[in-house]
Amino acid sequence: MNEKIFDYLESCIIVFNLESRIVYGNQNAYNNFDINIGSDVRDILQVEDRGLFFDNLREVLNKYESYKNFIRLIDKNKKIQFCYINVFKSAEHFVFEIIMLSGFSKLSLSQRNLNFDYLKYVSQGIAHVLRNPIMSISGFLNLIKKRIPSDIKTDVDAYFESIQIELSKVMKIVLDIEIINNVKDLKLEKINIDEFLLNVLNNFKLENSSKSIEYKYQFECNTHLFIDKNLFGLVLEEILKNAYESIEEDGFIRISCQKEDNNVIINIEDNGGGIDKERLGMLFMPFYSTKPKNIGLGLFISKLVMQAHKGRLRVISHDNNTIVKLILPVEKRSKMRTQRLEVV
Numbered sequence: 001m002n003e004k005i006f007d008y009l010e011s012c013i014i015v016f017n018l019e020s021r022i023v024y025g026n027q028n029a030y031n032n033f034d035i036n037i038g039s040d041v042r043d044i045l046q047v048e049d050r051g052l053f054f055d056n057l058r059e060v061l062n063k064y065e066s067y068k069n070f071i072r073l074i075d076k077n078k079k080i081q082f083c084y085i086n087v088f089k090s091a092e093h094f095v096f097e098i099i100m101l102s103g104f105s106k107l108s109l110s111q112r113n114l115n116f117d118y119l120k121y122v123s124q125g126i127a128h129v130l131r132n133p134i135m136s137i138s139g140f141l142n143l144i145k146k147r148i149p150s151d152i153k154t155d156v157d158a159y160f161e162s163i164q165i166e167l168s169k170v171m172k173i174v175l176d177i178e179i180i181n182n183v184k185d186l187k188l189e190k191i192n193i194d195e196f197l198l199n200v201l202n203n204f205k206l207e208n209s210s211k212s213i214e215y216k217y218q219f220e221c222n223t224h225l226f227i228d229k230n231l232f233g234l235v236l237e238e239i240l241k242n243a244y245e246s247i248e249e250d251g252f253i254r255i256s257c258q259k260e261d262n263n264v265i266i267n268i269e270d271n272g273g274g275i276d277k278e279r280l281g282m283l284f285m286p287f288y289s290t291k292p293k294n295i296g297l298g299l300f301i302s303k304l305v306m307q308a309h310k311g312r313l314r315v316i317s318h319d320n321n322t323i324v325k326l327i328l329p330v331e332k333r334s335k336m337r338t339q340r341l342e343v344v
Contacts, residue, residue: 012098015090016041020054023093032100034076041096044073046080048279061089069295070287073098082287130174138167169295176297179231183304186228193264194219196229197257200236208244214252221257221264225328231305235313238298239268239324246272246322259330266326275317283315 006013012029016022020042025035033044042050049071060067066088075081086097145160197219205215243253247270254269275283282288284303289296299313306313306326314325 010099012096012100014041014044014096014098015093016096017093029098032075032081032098033073034078046072046074048276048282057087058094061087061094069289070101072285072288130170134167134171134174138164141167173295173297176295176301179234179301180297180304183231183301183308186231186308188226189229190224190226191229193221193223193225193227193257193266196227196233197236197255197266200233201240201255204237204240204244208241211244211247212250213244213247215255216252217255219255219257221259223259223264223330225264225330227309227328228305232309235302235305235326236268238302239326242298243268243270243272243322243324246270248272262330264328264330266328267323268326269321269323271321274320275315275322277317280315280317284313 006026007028009026009028012032013024013026014022014029014033014035015024020040022035022037022039022041024037025033029035035041035044042054045054057067066086068084068086071083071085072080073083073085082101084099084101086099088095088097141160141163148156198217201215201217240253247253251271254267256267258265283299285296286300287296303313306328309328311326311328314327316323316325
């Protein structure tokens with residue numbers, strides 16, 4: 001194949017070998033990144049992504065042969081660029097297809113000139129447009145599965161399962177978009193926080209039982225709060241999931257709840273290896289994840305939910321332990337409930 005044809009593509013194409021050395025780059029790749037034949041492809045990654053993330057990426061590519069996600073890369077001017085990557089394995093080489101999304105790299109939660117209502121309107125439309133074809137594809141997929149002749153059913157079942165998994169991933173993105181859009185519209189209910197935490201923990205343990213993890217809990221708040229049960233439940237499940245996934249086989253997850261002054265403080269601790277100092281500052285950035293299979297929206301959404309509840313979310317890591325601290329001010333819960341009733 002004539003490699004010059006790739007120079008007409010708007011995306012950047014970088015091919016690297018098993019030793020992570022670049023063997024080809026199209027013209028756009030050279031225009032946007034500081035690369036050379038023989039240089040290490042990891043140089044375009046941020047420093048904190050060159051170790052664990054890249055190793056996980058190679059593992060995923062060897063197993064599933066492809067990976068797609070949003071990521072921040074370093075351009076030829078040593079600036080961070082927000083990109084969409086499609087990485088796949090081809091024979092004895094790996095291919096990076098990179099789409100530059102530089103316009104998005106400047107967006108941050110702290111911007112004051114960002115028209116939130118406009119973004120909400122656009123993202124709601126995107127979610128709606130995506131949801132309908134996803135549901136249609138899933139429905140037609142089930143119909144096709146039922147009509148597949150029995151003599152070839154075994155051969156194609158694995159393909160149908162892969163399609164269903166990918167559809168589920170897209171649907172998860174749609175649901176995440178909808179949560180982000182509606183995070184300010186809290187449906188507050190009065191709950192006993194101790195009972196709520198115990199219920200979430202018990203449900204999580206039932207659904208995640210393949211590892212030998214010791215769960216310890218101590219709930220001593222004896223306090224009622226006004227919270228959005230669905231959204232706050234998602235926050236707890238996300239943190240528990242991260243703790244669970246960080247533990248390889250044996251370990252512990254500890255959950256405690258206590259009241260200090262006018263705050264309810266929930267601590268979730270695990271001994272899954274801890275988090276590097278460099279990564280701590282990146283945890284709440286959208287689309288950032290050290291796990292190639294993850295989208296990287298979970299903690300970003302969790303922080304938005306906590307902020308909507310006028311609370312805080314902190315992550316502390318030392319040695320092999322990580323503690324996620326959820327802080328909810330009790331007085332503001334009552335004020336939020338009162339304000340909501342006045343509006344209604």
